[in-house]
Amino acid sequence: MNTNVMTETAGDIVAENKPVTADTIAEQNADAYETVGNAFCDQAKMSMRNVNVFYDEKQAIYDVNLDIGTNEVVAMIGPSGCGKSTFLRCLNRMNDTIDICRVEGQFYLEDQDINDKKMDVVPLRARVGMVFQKPNPFPKSIYDNVAYGPRIHGLADRRSDLDEIVENSLQKAGLWAEVKDRLHQPGTGLSGGQQQRLCIARTIAVSPEVILMDEPCSALDPIATAKIEELIDELSQNYTIAIVTHSMQQAARVSHRTAYFHLGKLIEVNETEKVFTNPDHELTEAYITGRFG
Amino acid sequence: MTDKPLKTIDRVNRTLGKRHRAEKRFRLYGMLSIGFGLLCVLFLFTNIIGKGLNGFTYHFLELQVELDRETLEITDITNENQILAANYSGVVKRSVYEFFEAQGRKNKASARKLIATEGTGYILQGRLKENAEDLVDTQTTVWALVDDKVDFYLKRLGDPGEPGKHEFNEQQLQWIHEAVEAGKLKRKINWAFFNAGDSAHSEEAGIRGAVMGSFYLLLVTFCLSFPIGVSAAIYLEEYAPKNKWTDLIEVNINNLAAVPSIIFGLLGLAIFLAFFGLPRSTPLVGGFVLSLMTLPTIIISSRAAIKAVPPSIRQAAYGLGASKMQVTLHHVLPLAMPGMLTGTIIGLAQALGESAPLLMIGMAAFIPEIPAGVTDPATALPMQIFQWFRNADAGFNEKASAAILILLVFLIIMNALAVWARRRLERRW
Incomplete structure (x- = not known):
C-alpha cells in the first residue's frame, strides 16, 4: 500500500465527516496515532495486530491493535461509520462475502492467524459465531433453526443428541420455557426479542468459543433488550464476547472493557468503568458526554 | 396585470377547475383502455367458444348392423388380418339402405351419402378387434357418424344467419328430418375427438x-x-x-x-x-x-x-x-x-x-x-x-x-x- 495514497484518503475522510466539536484532534491524528489506555491483556482469546481495512480505495480502519481476553465481554462503541462493525466482521471473516472489502493485518484466535487466506472459514465460523443487528431466523421451525448449525457441522450423531443440543441451547438463551411446546412452529412467528434470542441459541448451538454481536438490541424494545443483556452477562461465564453497540448504557452494563472507535481509528480501550467515568482521551469524553455522535 | 397582486389561494383556485378536469380525463383514458381490453377478450371468447363448442359434438345415427360372415368376407374369426381387412363399409351401407328403406340405385346412392360409412366402419372394426367371437353373426347397435354435410346442416338449422342452407335433394332432406323426429339422429358428444389422432376426414379427426x-x-x-x-x-x-x-x-x-x-x-x-x-x-x-x-x-x-x-x-x-x-x-x-x-x-x-x-x-x-x-x-x-x-x-x-x-x-x-x-x-x- 502506498502510504501517500493512504494519508490522502484518510485526510479526505476526516475532511468530509468533520465533527463539529472534536475536529481538530481528529485532523491531528490523520496519519499517525496511538491508542490510549490498555488495548492488550494477558489471557487473550483473540489478538488483532495492525489491522487495516479498505473498501476499494477507501480506508475504513487504520492500524488497530486490540486483544479480547478469554471469557471477557468487550464492547465497541463509537459514532456511525467509525468502523466498529467492519472490525467486528473481520473477526470471523464475514467481510469475505463483500467483494470490494480488503482486510490486512494479523488476527490470532489463540495461536492461529485467521486472516491467512489458507484458513478455511467454515471451521473458523464454527469457533467464532455471530449474532446480527436484525433478528434473522431462517424461515424454518424453531427446532430446525437451532439444529441447523449442529447439522451442517455434523455435531450430533443421533436424533437424541440433536434434541439435547437444541434444548440446551434454547435453555442457555433463556427461550426454552417460552417455546418448548411449539418447537416445530416457524421461528419467524416469534416476537422480535424472542427471535433475537433464538438467533443467539442458534449461534451457541455449535458451541463457539467467541460470540460476535453486531448491535444485537437495536431492533428491540427495552424489555427485550434487558433480557438480552441479562443473557450476555450469563453467557460471559462460558464465552468470549465482542459486542458492537450504539447504546452507551448497554456498553456500560454488559461489558468488562470498552473500545472507542472514531473514524476508523481505535482511540481508547479501557476498563468499562473508567471509560464511562474518567476517560483518558478527549474524543472519548466528547462522545460519551454526548457532544457528538 | 392589475395593480393589486393576487393572493396565493386565488391563484390556486383559478387553476383548480382545469386541474379537476384533467384529473377526470386522465381517469377516463384508463377506463377506456380497460374497457377496450375487456371488449376484445369478450369478443374473442364468445367467438371462439361459440364456434369451438360445436366442434366437441357431432350428429350420430342409431343403426342396427347385421354382422354376418358373408358380407364381412370373414372366413376365420381367429385370423386377425381378416378382422382388420373385413368389409365393414358393406355391412354399414346395407343397414343404411334398410334404415332409410332406400330402393333403387339412385336412392341408395342418396342414402349412402348421408352417412360416413368409412368412419363408422372403423368403430365396428374396433369392436371386433376386441371381441370377434361374440359379435360375428349377431346384430349390434352402433351410433354411426353422419356425413359432415349433414352435421353442418343440422348444427345450423337454428342459426338465424343462414338457416337451412344445404345441397341435399328432397329425398335426403326428408330422410334427415324423419330420422331426427324419430329420435334416431341425435347430437352427441364426439368422444372420438378426444381419443383419435388427425385424419383426412373431419368427422374422424381428433386432438x-x-x-x-x-x-x-x-x-x-x-x-x-x-x-x-x-x-x-x-x-x-x-x-x-x-x-x-x-x-x-x-x-x-x-x-x-x-x-x-x-x-x-x-x-x-x-x-x-x-x-x-x-x-x-x-x-x-x-x-x-x-x-x-x-x-x-x-x-x-x-x-x-x-x-x-x-x-x-x-x-x-x-x-x-x-x-x-x-x-x-x-x-x-x-x-x-x-x-x-x-x-x-x-x-x-x-x-x-x-x-x-x-x-x-x-x-x-x-x-x-x-x-x-x-x-x-x-x-x-x-x-x-x-x-x-x-x-x-x-x-x-x-x-x-x-x-x-x-x-x-x-x-x-x-x-x-x-x-x-x-x-x-x-x-x-
Missing part, C-alpha cells in the same frame, strides 16, 4: 395426437430448460465474479429473450437436424428448440428470484459456518423456488403456444398416429390448429375452434398453476 405431441414437447423442454436455467441463474448470481464477462453474458441472455422464435427454429434445423442428424418432426428436437427459447425466460426470472432472497438469511447461514453450496441449497434455493417455478411455468406456457420454430423442424406434417414417445413423429396443438384452419373443409374449421379451446384451457391451467405455486410455496421472513 389426441396433437395433445400428446405437445405434452412430450413440454416434457423435453422442462427436463432440459429447468435444470440448466436454474443452474445458470445460481452460478451467475452466487458464484460468478462481477466483471466484464458476466456483464456480457447477462446482456446476451437478455438479448436471447427478445430473439424472434422462428430464428430458434432455423437454428434447430441447422444444428439438431442437419448437423446432429436427429429425427425430423419429433418432440425431442422440438423440445430442444423450445428449450433454447424458454431458457432466457427461466434464467432471468430465476435470477430475480435469487436476488429477492434477503441478504440477512445468507449472512445468518454464513455466520454459522455454512459453505457456499450449503447456503445456496439450504436457504437460497428453497426461498427462490416459487419465483423460479413461476418463471418456468410462464416460459413453458409460452412454449406451448409457440408454432413458428416447430414449422422449421417439420412438426407441421400430417401425422395420424398418436405419438407414444419423444422420438415418434408428432405435431403440436398450435400446429394442428393452423393445419385445420388452412383446410377448406368446414368440418375442420369447427375442429380448429375446438382445438383452440383446448389450448386455451391448457394455458389457463398452467397460469393458474403458476399462481398457485407462488402462493403455496411462498414463505414469509
Whole structure:
C-alpha cells in the first residue's frame, strides 16, 4: 500500500465527516496515532495486530491493535461509520462475502492467524459465531433453526443428541420455557426479542468459543433488550464476547472493557468503568458526554 | 396585470377547475383502455367458444348392423388380418339402405351419402378387434357418424344467419328430418375427438395426437430448460465474479429473450437436424428448440428470484459456518423456488403456444398416429390448429375452434398453476 495514497484518503475522510466539536484532534491524528489506555491483556482469546481495512480505495480502519481476553465481554462503541462493525466482521471473516472489502493485518484466535487466506472459514465460523443487528431466523421451525448449525457441522450423531443440543441451547438463551411446546412452529412467528434470542441459541448451538454481536438490541424494545443483556452477562461465564453497540448504557452494563472507535481509528480501550467515568482521551469524553455522535 | 397582486389561494383556485378536469380525463383514458381490453377478450371468447363448442359434438345415427360372415368376407374369426381387412363399409351401407328403406340405385346412392360409412366402419372394426367371437353373426347397435354435410346442416338449422342452407335433394332432406323426429339422429358428444389422432376426414379427426405431441414437447423442454436455467441463474448470481464477462453474458441472455422464435427454429434445423442428424418432426428436437427459447425466460426470472432472497438469511447461514453450496441449497434455493417455478411455468406456457420454430423442424406434417414417445413423429396443438384452419373443409374449421379451446384451457391451467405455486410455496421472513 502506498502510504501517500493512504494519508490522502484518510485526510479526505476526516475532511468530509468533520465533527463539529472534536475536529481538530481528529485532523491531528490523520496519519499517525496511538491508542490510549490498555488495548492488550494477558489471557487473550483473540489478538488483532495492525489491522487495516479498505473498501476499494477507501480506508475504513487504520492500524488497530486490540486483544479480547478469554471469557471477557468487550464492547465497541463509537459514532456511525467509525468502523466498529467492519472490525467486528473481520473477526470471523464475514467481510469475505463483500467483494470490494480488503482486510490486512494479523488476527490470532489463540495461536492461529485467521486472516491467512489458507484458513478455511467454515471451521473458523464454527469457533467464532455471530449474532446480527436484525433478528434473522431462517424461515424454518424453531427446532430446525437451532439444529441447523449442529447439522451442517455434523455435531450430533443421533436424533437424541440433536434434541439435547437444541434444548440446551434454547435453555442457555433463556427461550426454552417460552417455546418448548411449539418447537416445530416457524421461528419467524416469534416476537422480535424472542427471535433475537433464538438467533443467539442458534449461534451457541455449535458451541463457539467467541460470540460476535453486531448491535444485537437495536431492533428491540427495552424489555427485550434487558433480557438480552441479562443473557450476555450469563453467557460471559462460558464465552468470549465482542459486542458492537450504539447504546452507551448497554456498553456500560454488559461489558468488562470498552473500545472507542472514531473514524476508523481505535482511540481508547479501557476498563468499562473508567471509560464511562474518567476517560483518558478527549474524543472519548466528547462522545460519551454526548457532544457528538 | 392589475395593480393589486393576487393572493396565493386565488391563484390556486383559478387553476383548480382545469386541474379537476384533467384529473377526470386522465381517469377516463384508463377506463377506456380497460374497457377496450375487456371488449376484445369478450369478443374473442364468445367467438371462439361459440364456434369451438360445436366442434366437441357431432350428429350420430342409431343403426342396427347385421354382422354376418358373408358380407364381412370373414372366413376365420381367429385370423386377425381378416378382422382388420373385413368389409365393414358393406355391412354399414346395407343397414343404411334398410334404415332409410332406400330402393333403387339412385336412392341408395342418396342414402349412402348421408352417412360416413368409412368412419363408422372403423368403430365396428374396433369392436371386433376386441371381441370377434361374440359379435360375428349377431346384430349390434352402433351410433354411426353422419356425413359432415349433414352435421353442418343440422348444427345450423337454428342459426338465424343462414338457416337451412344445404345441397341435399328432397329425398335426403326428408330422410334427415324423419330420422331426427324419430329420435334416431341425435347430437352427441364426439368422444372420438378426444381419443383419435388427425385424419383426412373431419368427422374422424381428433386432438389426441396433437395433445400428446405437445405434452412430450413440454416434457423435453422442462427436463432440459429447468435444470440448466436454474443452474445458470445460481452460478451467475452466487458464484460468478462481477466483471466484464458476466456483464456480457447477462446482456446476451437478455438479448436471447427478445430473439424472434422462428430464428430458434432455423437454428434447430441447422444444428439438431442437419448437423446432429436427429429425427425430423419429433418432440425431442422440438423440445430442444423450445428449450433454447424458454431458457432466457427461466434464467432471468430465476435470477430475480435469487436476488429477492434477503441478504440477512445468507449472512445468518454464513455466520454459522455454512459453505457456499450449503447456503445456496439450504436457504437460497428453497426461498427462490416459487419465483423460479413461476418463471418456468410462464416460459413453458409460452412454449406451448409457440408454432413458428416447430414449422422449421417439420412438426407441421400430417401425422395420424398418436405419438407414444419423444422420438415418434408428432405435431403440436398450435400446429394442428393452423393445419385445420388452412383446410377448406368446414368440418375442420369447427375442429380448429375446438382445438383452440383446448389450448386455451391448457394455458389457463398452467397460469393458474403458476399462481398457485407462488402462493403455496411462498414463505414469509
